[in-house]
Amino acid sequence: DGGITQSPKYLFRKEGQNVTLSCEQNLNHDAMYWYRQDPGQGLRLIYYSQIVNDFQKGDIAEGYSVSREKKESFPLTVTSAQKNPTAFYLCASSKGNPGDEQYFGPGTRLTVT
Amino acid sequence: AQSVTQPDIHITVSEGASLELRCNYSYGATPYLFWYVQSPGQGLQLLLKYFSGDTLVQGIKGFEAEFKRSQSSFNLRKPSVHWSDAAEYFCAVGAGGSTLGRLYFGRGTQLTVWP
Numbered sequence: 001d002g003g004i005t006q007s008p009k010y011l012f013r014k015e016g017q018n019v020t021l022s023c024e025q026n027l028n029h030d031a032m033y034w035y036r037q038d039p040g041q042g043l044r045l046i047y048y049s050q051i052v053n054d055f056q057k058g059d060i061a062e063g064y065s066v067s068r069e070k071k072e073s074f075p076l077t078v079t080s081a082q083k084n085p086t087a088f089y090l091c092a093s094s095k096g097n098p099g100d101e102q103y104f105g106p107g108t109r110l111t112v113t
Numbered sequence: 114a115q116s117v118t119q120p121d122i123h124i125t126v127s128e129g130a131s132l133e134l135r136c137n138y139s140y141g142a143t144p145y146l147f148w149y150v151q152s153p154g155q156g157l158q159l160l161l162k163y164f165s166g167d168t169l170v171q172g173i174k175g176f177e178a179e180f181k182r183s184q185s186s187f188n189l190r191k192p193s194v195h196w197s198d199a200a201e202y203f204c205a206v207g208a209g210g211s212t213l214g215r216l217y218f219g220r221g222t223q224l225t226v227w228p
Contacts, residue, residue, distance in 0.1 A: 004156075031214045040122070042203065042220035043157075050214065090156055096214040099145040099164050099207055104156035 002027050004105035006091050011110045013085075021076045021108045023091035029103070031096030032074035036060060037088040037107075046089075049074055050096050078110065085112045115140045115208050119219035126194050127227045134189040134222050136204030145207030146187040147216065148178055150200050157203065163187060174198070199226040 004025045013019045025032065031050045035043040045058030049068040063082025068074055074093075078085045088109050092102040116139045126132055138144055145164055149157040161172025168180040178189045187204060201223050205216040 033215075035218075040220060043218040045215070048215060088154075092157075094214050098214065099162075100214055101147060101159050101162055102157075102214075102216055104149075104158070106156045107154070109154070 004091060004093055004103055006089075006105035006108050008108060009106065011108055013110070013112050015112055016080045017112075018080055019078050019085075019110065019112075021078065021089055021091075021110070023074045023076065023105060024072055025074075025091075025093045025103075025105075026072060027093055027103060028071070029093035029095055030071070031094045031100075032068070033092040033094075033102060034058075034064075034066065034074070034076045035090040035092065037090055043090065046076065078112075085110060115144075115206050115217045117204050117206050117217055117219035119202075119204055119222050121222045122220070123223045123225070125225040125227060128196050129193050132189075132191045132194045132198070132224070134202050134204075134224070136187045136189065136219060137185050138187060138204070138206045139185065140206055140208070144187075146178075146180060147205040147207065148172065148176070148187075148189050149203045149205065149218075150174075151203065151221075152200050160189070160202075194224075194226055196226045196228060199224055 007022045033048040034046040047066040049055035065077045090107045091105040094100040094102045118137045147162045148160040163180045201221045204219045
């Protein structure tokens, strides 16, 4: 089945540690996206990538980093510089053209204590 | 800049009643508009999208939406709500130009369905 995989579903970390969230897609999509979701805030874009080895900051990129070494993979690292990292993180992909819908993964809930 | 407003944070309807979720957008050109649904702890699923042409768009699960350019709106409707429709609904607008493929989401409307 084609789709987007995010792992793990739940992630727990201590404050001050970096953590990397995985996102893999087998839809042969060029574009990939990372969103953060907090209650009442909707989806806020962290980073997006339209081609391999290129990515752009979204609206809330501070404290996060990404890489796009392969078309299928777009891992997100939440660094210790992110002041409030506890949230639900969603990865998505699309063909990358105007009007194309985005397909979403099941999400990773990160809790930092 | 593109933006989406969903004026209703939370809506409660009885099962079998009709539903309308409001969405207003801000975008200078012809927009690409989407409605997504999210069950608790899950990813988002596309309900329908407007690209061009007929302003009344049919989607999955019996939903439809109407694009009204004069009102900058793209409201989601369903004639008879089922208990399984309880979820959070997001409206989104797509951008062109240098941000190809990027979507701008509203803050969502939480739907509760009473039996």
